[in-house]
Amino acid sequence: MQQLVYVSTANSEMETDQVFSIIEASSRNNLSRNITGFLMFHQGRFLQLVEGEREDLDGLMQVLETDDRHHSIDVVDRGAVEDRLFSKWRMKRVAAGSSLADASFDELRSNLPAGARSNRILELVEGFLQLDPA
Numbered sequence: 001m002q003q004l005v006y007v008s009t010a011n012s013e014m015e016t017d018q019v020f021s022i023i024e025a026s027s028r029n030n031l032s033r034n035i036t037g038f039l040m041f042h043q044g045r046f047l048q049l050v051e052g053e054r055e056d057l058d059g060l061m062q063v064l065e066t067d068d069r070h071h072s073i074d075v076v077d078r079g080a081v082e083d084r085l086f087s088k089w090r091m092k093r094v095a096a097g098s099s100l101a102d103a104s105f106d107e108l109r110s111n112l113p114a115g116a117r118s119n120r121i122l123e124l125v126e127g128f129l130q131l132d133p134a
Helices: 016-033 054-065 101-110 116-129
Strands: 002-010 036-042 045-052 070-080
Touching: 002 054, 002 116, 016 036, 016 045, 016 054, 036 116, 045 054, 045 116, 054 070, 070 116, 101 116
Parallel strands: none
Antiparallel strands: 002 045, 002 070, 036 045
């Protein structure tokens, strides 16, 4: 089992309904791939954490690299994990940059057990939320 975190840049002004459309499609597709995780969109950038078997994540990344809704995919963290941290999240949208951001971040934090891996995820998310548009 592996966990992968990447960031990417949206190709154009991404509307909320487009992000919801991505989440809905991801949730359906990830069920068949046995992939779980979450997606954040903030200031024209995506952060996604996915977890699953290596082959499934590799296949997902191949699909994402050809998705014209974003570019500049940068894998910022990837590693082996014993168990899923987000087993109930086929693809959860974690709000960022809105009035829901604090509640979503609290929900994310409450789903993480104590430990170095969880701390690393929280650091990546906090850094992502503080980014400035280029």
